[in-house]
Amino acid sequence: MNDTSPMGVPATGLAQSAISARGLVKTFGKLRAVDGIDLDVPRGIIFAILGPNGAGKTTLMRMLATLSRPDAGSATVMGHDLVQAPHEVRAAIAMTGQFASLDEDLTGRENLVLLARLWGFRGRAAKARADDLLAAFGLSEAATKQVRDYSGGMRRRLDIAASLIVTPGVLFLDEPTTGLDPNARKDVWGMIRGLAEAGVTILLTTQYLEEADQLAARIAVIDHGRKIAEGTSRELKAATGSGFLHVALADVARLDQAASILERRLEHPVQRSAEGAELSVLAGTAKAANEALADLVAAGIELSDFSMGQPSLEEVFFALTGQPSLGESRKDDKP
Amino acid sequence: MIDTTSLQRLQRVARPRSPSALSNALVFGWRAVLKFKHVPEQLFDLVMTPIMFTLLFTFVFGGALAGSPGEYLQFFLPGILVQTVVFNAVYSGMGLSTDLGKGLFDRFRSLPIWSLSPFAGLMVGDILRHLIAASIILIIGLILGYRPEAGSLGVLAAFAMLIAIGFGMGWVFIVLGLLIRTPTTVMTLGFTFLFPLVFASNIMVDPGTMPDWLRAFVEVNPVSLMTTALRGLMGGGATLSQVVFALIAPVALTAILAPTTLWLYLRR
Numbered sequence: 001m002n003d004t005s006p007m008g009v010p011a012t013g014l015a016q017s018a019i020s021a022r023g024l025v026k027t028f029g030k031l032r033a034v035d036g037i038d039l040d041v042p043r044g045i046i047f048a049i050l051g052p053n054g055a056g057k058t059t060l061m062r063m064l065a066t067l068s069r070p071d072a073g074s075a076t077v078m079g080h081d082l083v084q085a086p087h088e089v090r091a092a093i094a095m096t097g098q099f100a101s102l103d104e105d106l107t108g109r110e111n112l113v114l115l116a117r118l119w120g121f122r123g124r125a126a127k128a129r130a131d132d133l134l135a136a137f138g139l140s141e142a143a144t145k146q147v148r149d150y151s152g153g154m155r156r157r158l159d160i161a162a163s164l165i166v167t168p169g170v171l172f173l174d175e176p177t178t179g180l181d182p183n184a185r186k187d188v189w190g191m192i193r194g195l196a197e198a199g200v201t202i203l204l205t206t207q208y209l210e211e212a213d214q215l216a217a218r219i220a221v222i223d224h225g226r227k228i229a230e231g232t233s234r235e236l237k238a239a240t241g242s243g244f245l246h247v248a249l250a251d252v253a254r255l256d257q258a259a260s261i262l263e264r265r266l267e268h269p270v271q272r273s274a275e276g277a278e279l280s281v282l283a284g285t286a287k288a289a290n291e292a293l294a295d296l297v298a299a300g301i302e303l304s305d306f307s308m309g310q311p312s313l314e315e316v317f318f319a320l321t322g323q324p325s326l327g328e329s330r331k332d333d334k335p
Numbered sequence: 336m337i338d339t340t341s342l343q344r345l346q347r348v349a350r351p352r353s354p355s356a357l358s359n360a361l362v363f364g365w366r367a368v369l370k371f372k373h374v375p376e377q378l379f380d381l382v383m384t385p386i387m388f389t390l391l392f393t394f395v396f397g398g399a400l401a402g403s404p405g406e407y408l409q410f411f412l413p414g415i416l417v418q419t420v421v422f423n424a425v426y427s428g429m430g431l432s433t434d435l436g437k438g439l440f441d442r443f444r445s446l447p448i449w450s451l452s453p454f455a456g457l458m459v460g461d462i463l464r465h466l467i468a469a470s471i472i473l474i475i476g477l478i479l480g481y482r483p484e485a486g487s488l489g490v491l492a493a494f495a496m497l498i499a500i501g502f503g504m505g506w507v508f509i510v511l512g513l514l515i516r517t518p519t520t521v522m523t524l525g526f527t528f529l530f531p532l533v534f535a536s537n538i539m540v541d542p543g544t545m546p547d548w549l550r551a552f553v554e555v556n557p558v559s560l561m562t563t564a565l566r567g568l569m570g571g572g573a574t575l576s577q578v579v580f581a582l583i584a585p586v587a588l589t590a591i592l593a594p595t596t597l598w599l600y601l602r603r
Binding site for chain 2: 062065067087088091093094095097098099100101102103104105106107110114115117118119120121122125132133135136146162164166167194195199
């Protein structure tokens, strides 16, 4: 799963890649925000870069979008070299940043007309393009409202519409659903799937395992500026091992005790669920799991539920990084 | 809300030809004009301070400083126009800092356009702001009894000079806007730097009564040189050397800070 070549694309077929990067590095002072990343993104798929805050996702994406110059390494985007031909790269991509890149004082329609004119649509053609995009993204009624009055979900839709003035070879989405409520998130997911079905290559970053699992055909897991794994969601789970024991306790107060018993018996780190009521640990075999459960019963710890099964992506991440959760932020991510 | 069919239809529209650098710059200028339409209250910020200054200085200090409010206004009005334009430049720096904080410029930078065109657009907005604010102050001055002896040609020349001053000062705050993330810090820093320049100048009073060391500063202060030239242009009797001295600072600032702006912007 650490194989960096994309599925079925031989090294000679890189011209077919939407993105091909080798050894990309970006440092901020002493911090190596991106520390030698190789990436091959085939055309026509959704590719997710998954990692916690501060892992270097945004920095990597900003380099690929020509917003930040790599300190070492090279990359091509839609066949154009990032450093030699940034103008050509820009003509082939569109980027929707983490923070809405819209002019809040202007109306939704004016924002799109502005960008359409910058792309070279003139007069009436620019307005027609803006109206078509507004209609396709369900924003026609809000067209003449100032963006400052838009909801978070509407902003996100307009922001993505603004990236489709000219159909990009690659669409970059930096944490497209961060800060959205669950309904708006589902909305954006549907939109991203729709774009992929329409044939747009999408590279997105996310700190949500569920998002990568739901959307992406391929996932690269990044931590501390390095790629620690890559594959399909299924491959990542399979590589972590399928014999995961999940345990829920009747008495949450005994969680610490239960965790130490499981860890002693199974000799693998125990992970707590985000809600804190469940423990997960790699057991390997059913026999080992059985023995561990017997230990818990012998210690008088009552279980409300237990199961054996595939790891969740969260457990995959834990197995790869030794870090319990993706939600905690490390404050060293430069924008 | 979004269907694949309409997306596929959207994709079928042919790419337009790449527009020229001038066209890019004009689009950003259009953005500046739209801002006036949607945020007309920004004009309030721009003109209220100079209006208060004009009224207070004319009627409170005018008699004591120049014998009568009318005579003082004649002396003071060209200076307050310089002050207005110089202070206004701070607001465009704040605007830039706000834009940069929101990621809007990241989108502009990821577009295949002339790199400097967003700044050209900012400058268009600045010039419009300067012209509108200066006109309002001039009209109030006229109502209060100010009379430009050099006539309308003199006023036109003075406004051209104000645009040059605003253009030059604008770069200072564009650079600050690029360097500083918080808009309010841009404002604080801007005024910290501008207050001594504006008050230790000949805008409000004749430096004749000042101590020698201060007078020496006031006489070379670029704001004084600008004010002297503007008085000459509006009141008649401007000399070529006055105009040239007034333009030294704007020209030097542009020559140094325009390349700095480009460098900072591309480096980010």
